[in-house]
Amino acid sequence: MMRRSIHMLGRVVRRFLIFLVLLALAAAGAAYWWLHAPLTLHAGGTDGLPLELEIEPGTTPRGVAAAAVKAGVQTDARLLYYWFRLSGQDRQIKAGNYEIPTGTTPYQLLEKLARGESTLRAVTVVEGWTVKQMRAALAKADSLKQDTAALSNEELMRQLGREGVAAEGRFFPDTYAYAKGSSDMDLLKRAMHAMDRRLEAAWSQREADTPLKSADQALILASIVEKETGSASDRGEIAGVFTNRLRSGMLLQTDPTVIYGMGEKFDGNLRKRDLQTDTPWNTYTRAGLPPTPIALPGKAALLAAVQPANTKALYFVSKGDGSSHFSATLDEHNRAVNRYQRGQRSAKGEPE
Structure with missing residues (x-):
C-alpha cells in the first residue's frame, strides 16, 4: 500500500515538473x-x-x-x-x-x-564667416537650445572661460552634429576647443623665420588670408605677400580689414574715404596686423599663415575670375591693375 502511494506521488510530482517546464517554455516563448x-x-x-x-x-x-x-x-x-x-x-x-x-x-x-543612438542634427560654420554670421546660423539651427542668445560676445567669452579674449576668429569652421535639445553653449565650446587644437598644430609647424610673434598673430593673419583668397591655389602666395610686407615694415593695405572695422557702416561699396578713415582695423592707416582676427579661418588658411609660399611678391590684384595676379614691384602691379581692373579702384594690396 505504501509503495503504491509513493508511486502515485512520484507520478504527480513528475507531471507537476513537466507542467512547470512547459509553463516556463511557454513563458520563454511569449517573452521571446x-x-x-x-x-x-x-x-x-x-x-x-x-x-x-x-x-x-x-x-x-x-x-x-x-x-x-x-x-x-x-x-x-x-x-x-x-x-x-x-x-x-x-x-x-x-x-x-x-x-x-x-x-x-x-x-x-x-x-x-x-x-546612445540619439537623433542628431547638424549645423555648418563656414570658413571666412564672422562670429556674427556664425551666431546667426546657430540661432536658426534646428532644435538647438538658445542659451547664449542674450549674451554679448564679451559675455559669451567670459562664460567660455576666455574673459578678455576677442570672440572673433576663435571658433573653428566645420560641420557640427548635435542631439536635439543640445545647448548652443556646448556647441560653441566644441568649436572653440577645435580652433585651439588647430591653431596649436599649425603654430607648431611655423617656418623658423616667420615674422609672426605668437599663435594669436598667426590666427589674425590666417583670418586675413581666408578673406582675401578667392582661389585655393593662391592661398599660400597671398600669405607670402602679407608675410613679405610684415618683414619689410610695409602697410598690409588689405580691404577686408577696413570693411571689418567699418562694421554696420559698410554698405557693400568701399570708397577712397573709407580707406582714409582710421579704425583699429584699417591696415591702410595703421602698420602691422590688426588687433583681432576678422573672420573664422579654416585649416588651410592657418597653415598658409605659418608656412607661406616662398615668393618675392609684395602686391596682388584680382583677375576677376577668383584668382589673383602677383607682382614683386609697384610698376608691375600698376600694369596688372590697369589690365585687370581698368576704370576701377585698384586693389587688394595697394590703394589707388
Missing part, C-alpha cells in the same frame, strides 16, 4: 515573441509615425520605461522596465533625444538606448 515583435507607436496622436523620445540625464531605468510609454510606446511600462533589468543593460541607457521608427521591437529599443 514580445521582445522581437514590433511595438505599436502612437506619436503625437498619430499611429505609424516615428516617435520622439527624450531621456533626461539622471533618469532611472523605471523612469525611462515610463517616459517611453508616455511618449507613445503602446505597451506596459512594467514590461519594459523588467526587460531593461533582466537584460543587464539597464545602467547603460544613455540620456539623449531619440527617434523611434515604426517597426522597432523592445529588443531594438533597448539596444538603441544603450548605445
Whole structure:
C-alpha cells in the first residue's frame, strides 16, 4: 500500500515538473515573441509615425520605461522596465533625444538606448564667416537650445572661460552634429576647443623665420588670408605677400580689414574715404596686423599663415575670375591693375 502511494506521488510530482517546464517554455516563448515583435507607436496622436523620445540625464531605468510609454510606446511600462533589468543593460541607457521608427521591437529599443543612438542634427560654420554670421546660423539651427542668445560676445567669452579674449576668429569652421535639445553653449565650446587644437598644430609647424610673434598673430593673419583668397591655389602666395610686407615694415593695405572695422557702416561699396578713415582695423592707416582676427579661418588658411609660399611678391590684384595676379614691384602691379581692373579702384594690396 505504501509503495503504491509513493508511486502515485512520484507520478504527480513528475507531471507537476513537466507542467512547470512547459509553463516556463511557454513563458520563454511569449517573452521571446514580445521582445522581437514590433511595438505599436502612437506619436503625437498619430499611429505609424516615428516617435520622439527624450531621456533626461539622471533618469532611472523605471523612469525611462515610463517616459517611453508616455511618449507613445503602446505597451506596459512594467514590461519594459523588467526587460531593461533582466537584460543587464539597464545602467547603460544613455540620456539623449531619440527617434523611434515604426517597426522597432523592445529588443531594438533597448539596444538603441544603450548605445546612445540619439537623433542628431547638424549645423555648418563656414570658413571666412564672422562670429556674427556664425551666431546667426546657430540661432536658426534646428532644435538647438538658445542659451547664449542674450549674451554679448564679451559675455559669451567670459562664460567660455576666455574673459578678455576677442570672440572673433576663435571658433573653428566645420560641420557640427548635435542631439536635439543640445545647448548652443556646448556647441560653441566644441568649436572653440577645435580652433585651439588647430591653431596649436599649425603654430607648431611655423617656418623658423616667420615674422609672426605668437599663435594669436598667426590666427589674425590666417583670418586675413581666408578673406582675401578667392582661389585655393593662391592661398599660400597671398600669405607670402602679407608675410613679405610684415618683414619689410610695409602697410598690409588689405580691404577686408577696413570693411571689418567699418562694421554696420559698410554698405557693400568701399570708397577712397573709407580707406582714409582710421579704425583699429584699417591696415591702410595703421602698420602691422590688426588687433583681432576678422573672420573664422579654416585649416588651410592657418597653415598658409605659418608656412607661406616662398615668393618675392609684395602686391596682388584680382583677375576677376577668383584668382589673383602677383607682382614683386609697384610698376608691375600698376600694369596688372590697369589690365585687370581698368576704370576701377585698384586693389587688394595697394590703394589707388
